[in-house]
Amino acid sequence: MFIRKLLNVRSQCHLNLRRWASTDPLSFKNEKLQSYLESLRQEYYSLRVNAAGNNNSRLARLDGVVNALEKHRALQRNITSDEDMAAEKDEDMRALMQEENNVYTDLLQKQEDAMLKELLTLSDDKLYPALIFEVNAGAGGQEAMLFAHELYNMYISYFDYMGWQYEEFAHETTDIGGLRHANLLVYGTEAYQWLCYEAGVHRVQRVPATEKSGRIHTSTASIAVIPRPADAHVHIAERDLKIETKRASGAGGQHVNTTDSAVRIVHLPTGLAVEAQSERSQLKNRELAIKRLHAKLMQQQLESAEASTQATRKAQQGNQNRNEKIRTYNFVQDRVTDHRVQHGGTHHNLSGFLDGGQQLSGLIERLQLEHRQSKLVALLETWSADKN
Amino acid sequence: MFKYLKRPLLMAARSTVRSLSGSAATTSITSSGGGSLIEVNKALNGWEHKLKDAGVRDTEFNLKCIVSHVLQRKFNTVPDDFAQLKFNAEQLADFERFCEARCARMPLQHIIGEWDFMDITLKTAPTVFIPRPETEEFVRLVIENYKNVKHVDMLEVGCGSGAMSLSMLHALPQVDATAIERSKAATALAWENAKLLGLHQRFKVHNHTMEEDKYMPEELKDKQYDLIISNPPYVKTDEFQYLHPEVVVYENLNALDGGSDGLRVARLVFELACRHLRPGGKLWLELGNEHPPLVKTIMHLQYQGRLTFVDSYFDQYKRERFVQLEKV
Numbered sequence: 001m002f003i004r005k006l007l008n009v010r011s012q013c014h015l016n017l018r019r020w021a022s023t024d025p026l027s028f029k030n031e032k033l034q035s036y037l038e039s040l041r042q043e044y045y046s047l048r049v050n051a052a053g054n055n056n057s058r059l060a061r062l063d064g065v066v067n068a069l070e071k072h073r074a075l076q077r078n079i080t081s082d083e084d085m086a087a088e089k090d091e092d093m094r095a096l097m098q099e100e101n102n103v104y105t106d107l108l109q110k111q112e113d114a115m116l117k118e119l120l121t122l123s124d125d126k127l128y129p130a131l132i133f134e135v136n137a138g139a140g141g142q143e144a145m146l147f148a149h150e151l152y153n154m155y156i157s158y159f160d161y162m163g164w165q166y167e168e169f170a171h172e173t174t175d176i177g178g179l180r181h182a183n184l185l186v187y188g189t190e191a192y193q194w195l196c197y198e199a200g201v202h203r204v205q206r207v208p209a210t211e212k213s214g215r216i217h218t219s220t221a222s223i224a225v226i227p228r229p230a231d232a233h234v235h236i237a238e239r240d241l242k243i244e245t246k247r248a249s250g251a252g253g254q255h256v257n258t259t260d261s262a263v264r265i266v267h268l269p270t271g272l273a274v275e276a277q278s279e280r281s282q283l284k285n286r287e288l289a290i291k292r293l294h295a296k297l298m299q300q301q302l303e304s305a306e307a308s309t310q311a312t313r314k315a316q317q318g319n320q321n322r323n324e325k326i327r328t329y330n331f332v333q334d335r336v337t338d339h340r341v342q343h344g345g346t347h348h349n350l351s352g353f354l355d356g357g358q359q360l361s362g363l364i365e366r367l368q369l370e371h372r373q374s375k376l377v378a379l380l381e382t383w384s385a386d387k388n
Numbered sequence: 389m390f391k392y393l394k395r396p397l398l399m400a401a402r403s404t405v406r407s408l409s410g411s412a413a414t415t416s417i418t419s420s421g422g423g424s425l426i427e428v429n430k431a432l433n434g435w436e437h438k439l440k441d442a443g444v445r446d447t448e449f450n451l452k453c454i455v456s457h458v459l460q461r462k463f464n465t466v467p468d469d470f471a472q473l474k475f476n477a478e479q480l481a482d483f484e485r486f487c488e489a490r491c492a493r494m495p496l497q498h499i500i501g502e503w504d505f506m507d508i509t510l511k512t513a514p515t516v517f518i519p520r521p522e523t524e525e526f527v528r529l530v531i532e533n534y535k536n537v538k539h540v541d542m543l544e545v546g547c548g549s550g551a552m553s554l555s556m557l558h559a560l561p562q563v564d565a566t567a568i569e570r571s572k573a574a575t576a577l578a579w580e581n582a583k584l585l586g587l588h589q590r591f592k593v594h595n596h597t598m599e600e601d602k603y604m605p606e607e608l609k610d611k612q613y614d615l616i617i618s619n620p621p622y623v624k625t626d627e628f629q630y631l632h633p634e635v636v637v638y639e640n641l642n643a644l645d646g647g648s649d650g651l652r653v654a655r656l657v658f659e660l661a662c663r664h665l666r667p668g669g670k671l672w673l674e675l676g677n678e679h680p681p682l683v684k685t686i687m688h689l690q691y692q693g694r695l696t697f698v699d700s701y702f703d704q705y706k707r708e709r710f711v712q713l714e715k716v
Contacts, residue, residue, distance in 0.1 A: 171464075174472070175466075175473055176472065243704060252707060253703075255627065256520075256631070256634075257495050257518060257634040258521075262446075279464055280463050283521070286704070
């Protein structure tokens with residue numbers, strides 16, 4: 001499973017978990033957690049028995065946790081109980097038993113950590129094979145657009161750093177090198193798990209290149225991350241499209257030399273209309289327009305799907321925080337502060353951060369861990385409430 | 389007959405070419421300041437009307453193309469409202485010359501010296517046929533049909549600027565293309581475009597005029613291909629009076645004239661295909677509005693046992709214009 005691979009890479013995770021496992025709700029000795037694990041195990045085996053193919057994704061996700069749980073139980077059986085120990089008369093034998101137990105306890109601890117990691121990934125939202133990533137310049141005019149462009153570059157490098165494929169379907173720049181907005185499709189099964197924490201308002205504080213009197217400005221740009229679930233399929237049938245160009249009726253082909261590049265497409269079943277005229281080639285504009293239509297239909301479908309499952313929706317709004325700033329990039333003090341991190345949300349070396357490599361990744365990783373933990377705790381609470 | 393029609397337009401064209409190469413046009417704007425900059429939006433003043441009066445359609449797009457060319461910027465990076473864009477005096481002079489040329493109905497693609505076709509950008513040259521938007525749709529169809537074929541030996545008859553062959557090569561790495569072209573200028577341009585696009589290793593172009601019993605140049609006379617594509621001249625001779633001035637004056641009419649029924653050159657291509665397609669190989673043609681049913685009849689009557697009509701297709705304007713034939 002990829003998530004496991006992903007988690008293994010994270011070094012800091014391990015330490016955090018250890019510290020964390022000792023606090024109450026997620027301690028392994030916690031009864032709620034124990035019974036929750038047992039219920040997962042039962043779900044897993046009942047799914048396996050009647051694996052009709054429908055629930056295979058759930059099965060695959062449970063696989064890691066249940067596997068870890070089984071290993072844990074096997075290890076537990078190896079530990080000699082206190083009674084047996086007391087019953088043993090031979091001193092040497094008892095010492096040997098004690099030694100063995102120490103080794104197993106150690107292994108057990110490791111296994112618990114591994115299991116908790118698996119459990120944490122399980123608390124993630126659904127998996128999405130792709131997502132729509134949007135960068136929009138916010139308040140602050142030209143300066144905001146310049147900042148949007150820097151953010152855009154940062155994320156492009158980050159996609160490369162993470163090895164995700166992406167495809168751009170809208171990009172509008174300004175003449176001084178700013179960016180009005182850009183829409184990208186990012187492919188990668190784990191991409192959403194990382195990028196969803198980037199959605200929100202990003203704030204910049206600096207003396208803009210456009211500023212003549214040296215004052216510090218505050219501007220914003222926003223990021224939106226819209227998931228594209230595996231079961232969201234938008235099929236656009238050729239016959240459902242009304243493709244309009246500017247050309248009047250009359251002879252075509254070699255008879256005329258019209259450039260005729262702008263394209264407007266109406267999707268007849270939904271009445272959605274899209275336009276594209278940013279390219280000189282008509283075919284390119286048509287491809288662009290169809291992509292836009294695709295994205296719009298997808299968004300529509302996602303919105304209705306999300307509305308139906310209130311829990312998902314609430315959870316997403318909870319972490320997207322569209323209306324508040326999530327991070328500040330302060331050039332004057334050469335720092336980045338993430339406002340969602342309680343302690344130590346500030347990092348220095350801003351330019352390194354904007355490279356979109358390890359520094360950004362580390363911050364997202366941290367947000368991800370905190371989010372997963374709180375989600376698991378919340379889940380455990382509601383879960384036991386259901387049971388009782 | 390169309391010579392008479394052409395003459396006044398040719399005169400206009402010559403004077404345009406002269407003004408294109410001549411000194412900068414002086415206007416009240418240019419004379420107002422030496423090295424100062426002028427906002428593009430101010431420079432645009434009045435040109436939209438002038439272009440419209442000259443019969444140019446889609447004026448906004450024309451102006452945007454010219455502006456981005458003058459500023460040497462990629463078309464898709466120039467904002468529609470030209471906000472904050474400025475010309476210097478030299479650029480302004482260029483801009484006005486180009487607009488003047490466009491008013492004289494010089495094709496936009498010739499004025500800016502390049503054009504986008506599907507995913508590639510091609511250089512254009514006077515007299516060489518400029519590919520049309522419909523041809524993009526045609527090539528898209530052909531690519532769709534060949535994207536999963538392992539290897540394709542392709543021949544294009546009459547490649548012009550190279551648009552069709554080069555975009556095939558660009559889209560499909562498994563294609564090797566050979567082209568024949570009767571115009572020397574076009575042959576040179578196609579080769580230049582191939583080199584500019586870095587596709588020249590899989591592309592060959594021969595300057596050759598197709599004739600009865602000498603369909604292919606000597607060095608290719610025994611060659612066989614899997615696929616032949618062509619956008620042959622298909623304008624009927626009596627339709628020449630309806631052509632746009634951009635076409636009549638600036639394009640090589642050899643690239644358009646299809647004889648009395650528009651299929652004179654297409655018939656030569658049929659013959660060529662009989663001799664140079666492998667059995668099962670396909671011939672794809674882009675033709676005029678009424679041609680596909682006609683081609684179907686011709687295949688039934690004259691090519692029994694040699695070529696068969698596979699299907700016809702519509703362009704993006706819902707006109708039945710493309711045909712696929714198969715070598716028996």
